[in-house]
Amino acid sequence: EVQLVESGGGLVQAGGSLRISCAASGFTFDDYVIGWFRQAPGKEREGVSCINSNNGSTYYVDSVKGRFTISSDNAKNTVYLQMNSLKSEDTAVYYCAARLARITTGQAWVHLGGFDARYWGQGTQVTVSS
Numbered sequence: 001e002v003q004l005v006e007s008g009g010g011l012v013q014a015g016g017s018l019r020i021s022c023a024a025s026g027f028t029f030d031d032y033v034i035g036w037f038r039q040a041p042g043k044e045r046e047g048v049s050c051i052n053s054n055n056g057s058t059y060y061v062d063s064v065k066g067r068f069t070i071s072s073d074n075a076k077n078t079v080y081l082q083m084n085s086l087k088s089e090d091t092a093v094y095y096c097a098a099r100l101a102r103i104t105t106g107q108a109w110v111h112l113g114g115f116d117a118r119y120w121g122q123g124t125q126v127t128v129s130s
Helices: 106-111
Strands: 003-007 010-014 018-027 030-040 046-052 056-059 070-075 076-085 091-102 124-129
Touching: 003 091, 018 030, 018 124, 030 056, 030 076, 030 106, 046 070, 046 076, 046 106, 056 070, 056 106
Parallel strands: 010 124
Antiparallel strands: 003 018, 018 076, 030 046, 030 091, 046 056, 070 076, 091 124
16 A cells, blocks of 8 residues: 655744654655645645655755755655744645656656645644744
Protein backbone atom coordinates (compact mmCIF):
# COMPACT_ATOMS: atom_id res chain seq x y z
CA GLU A 1 0.00 0.00 0.00
CA VAL A 2 1.36 3.42 -0.97
CA GLN A 3 1.49 5.89 1.87
CA LEU A 4 2.82 9.33 2.61
CA VAL A 5 2.40 10.10 6.28
CA GLU A 6 3.15 13.55 7.67
CA SER A 7 3.88 14.13 11.33
CA GLY A 8 5.39 16.70 13.66
CA GLY A 9 2.96 19.56 13.27
CA GLY A 10 1.78 21.59 16.23
CA LEU A 11 1.48 24.97 17.87
CA VAL A 12 4.54 27.18 18.13
CA GLN A 13 5.15 30.83 18.93
CA ALA A 14 6.33 33.25 16.29
CA GLY A 15 10.09 33.07 15.96
CA GLY A 16 10.13 29.45 17.03
CA SER A 17 11.05 26.27 15.20
CA LEU A 18 9.35 23.07 14.19
CA ARG A 19 10.37 20.02 12.18
CA ILE A 20 7.79 18.10 10.23
CA SER A 21 8.33 14.72 8.61
CA CYS A 22 6.98 12.85 5.63
CA ALA A 23 7.39 9.07 5.79
CA ALA A 24 6.95 7.25 2.49
CA SER A 25 6.18 3.60 1.85
CA GLY A 26 4.94 1.40 -0.95
CA PHE A 27 6.92 2.96 -3.79
CA THR A 28 10.52 3.38 -4.90
CA PHE A 29 11.49 6.46 -2.92
CA ASP A 30 14.65 7.24 -4.91
CA ASP A 31 12.64 7.65 -8.12
CA TYR A 32 10.63 10.57 -6.83
CA VAL A 33 10.73 14.25 -6.08
CA ILE A 34 9.12 14.89 -2.71
CA GLY A 35 7.54 18.28 -2.18
CA TRP A 36 6.04 20.18 0.70
CA PHE A 37 2.90 22.21 0.08
CA ARG A 38 0.66 24.15 2.41
CA GLN A 39 -2.86 25.45 2.52
CA ALA A 40 -4.10 28.14 4.86
CA PRO A 41 -7.82 28.63 5.58
CA GLY A 42 -9.52 30.39 2.68
CA LYS A 43 -6.42 30.27 0.51
CA GLU A 44 -5.24 28.12 -2.35
CA ARG A 45 -2.62 25.48 -1.84
CA GLU A 46 0.88 26.78 -2.41
CA GLY A 47 4.25 25.17 -2.84
CA VAL A 48 6.96 25.49 -0.22
CA SER A 49 9.92 23.32 -1.12
CA CYS A 50 10.96 20.10 -2.79
CA ILE A 51 13.85 17.65 -2.88
CA ASN A 52 14.92 15.15 -5.50
CA SER A 53 15.39 11.93 -3.54
CA ASN A 54 17.86 10.64 -6.11
CA ASN A 55 20.33 13.51 -6.47
CA GLY A 56 19.48 15.63 -3.43
CA SER A 57 18.75 18.83 -5.34
CA THR A 58 16.41 21.18 -3.54
CA TYR A 59 14.23 24.17 -4.25
CA TYR A 60 12.56 26.74 -1.98
CA VAL A 61 10.05 29.45 -2.67
CA ASP A 62 11.26 32.92 -1.78
CA SER A 63 8.99 33.30 1.24
CA VAL A 64 10.72 30.47 3.12
CA LYS A 65 14.24 30.69 1.73
CA GLY A 66 16.76 31.04 4.53
CA ARG A 67 14.24 29.92 7.15
CA PHE A 68 13.22 26.43 6.03
CA THR A 69 15.48 23.50 5.20
CA ILE A 70 14.35 20.36 3.41
CA SER A 71 16.31 17.14 3.78
CA SER A 72 15.94 13.48 2.97
CA ASP A 73 16.94 10.31 4.78
CA ASN A 74 16.78 7.73 2.01
CA ALA A 75 17.51 4.86 4.40
CA LYS A 76 14.29 5.72 6.22
CA ASN A 77 12.35 6.86 3.12
CA THR A 78 11.61 10.05 4.99
CA VAL A 79 11.76 13.73 4.06
CA TYR A 80 11.99 16.44 6.69
CA LEU A 81 11.18 20.12 6.67
CA GLN A 82 12.99 22.08 9.36
CA MET A 83 11.18 25.36 9.86
CA ASN A 84 12.92 28.15 11.76
CA SER A 85 11.98 31.76 12.47
CA LEU A 86 8.35 30.87 12.00
CA LYS A 87 5.85 33.61 11.24
CA SER A 88 2.10 33.76 11.67
CA GLU A 89 1.73 33.61 7.90
CA ASP A 90 3.31 30.14 7.94
CA THR A 91 0.18 28.83 9.64
CA ALA A 92 -1.37 26.19 7.40
CA VAL A 93 -1.93 22.51 6.87
CA TYR A 94 1.29 21.15 5.40
CA TYR A 95 1.12 18.31 2.90
CA CYS A 96 3.83 16.26 1.29
CA ALA A 97 3.48 14.88 -2.18
CA ALA A 98 5.49 12.77 -4.60
CA ARG A 99 6.00 12.92 -8.33
CA LEU A 100 8.31 10.91 -10.57
CA ALA A 101 11.67 12.66 -10.75
CA ARG A 102 12.27 11.87 -14.42
CA ILE A 103 9.24 13.96 -15.44
CA THR A 104 9.50 16.68 -12.83
CA THR A 105 11.24 20.02 -12.72
CA GLY A 106 11.16 20.80 -9.02
CA GLN A 107 10.90 24.56 -9.31
CA ALA A 108 7.99 24.42 -11.72
CA TRP A 109 6.21 21.72 -9.75
CA VAL A 110 6.43 23.67 -6.52
CA HIS A 111 5.13 26.83 -8.17
CA LEU A 112 2.26 24.85 -9.69
CA GLY A 113 1.17 23.81 -6.21
CA GLY A 114 1.95 20.15 -6.66
CA PHE A 115 0.04 19.73 -9.89
CA ASP A 116 -0.27 16.12 -11.07
CA ALA A 117 1.39 14.63 -8.00
CA ARG A 118 1.15 10.85 -7.95
CA TYR A 119 0.79 10.59 -4.18
CA TRP A 120 -0.35 12.92 -1.39
CA GLY A 121 -0.23 12.68 2.35
CA GLN A 122 -3.08 13.54 4.68
CA GLY A 123 -1.50 16.72 6.03
CA THR A 124 -0.26 18.02 9.35
CA GLN A 125 -1.39 21.27 10.97
CA VAL A 126 1.19 23.93 11.77
CA THR A 127 -0.06 26.88 13.80
CA VAL A 128 2.16 29.84 14.59
CA SER A 129 0.88 32.17 17.28
CA SER A 130 1.91 35.81 17.22
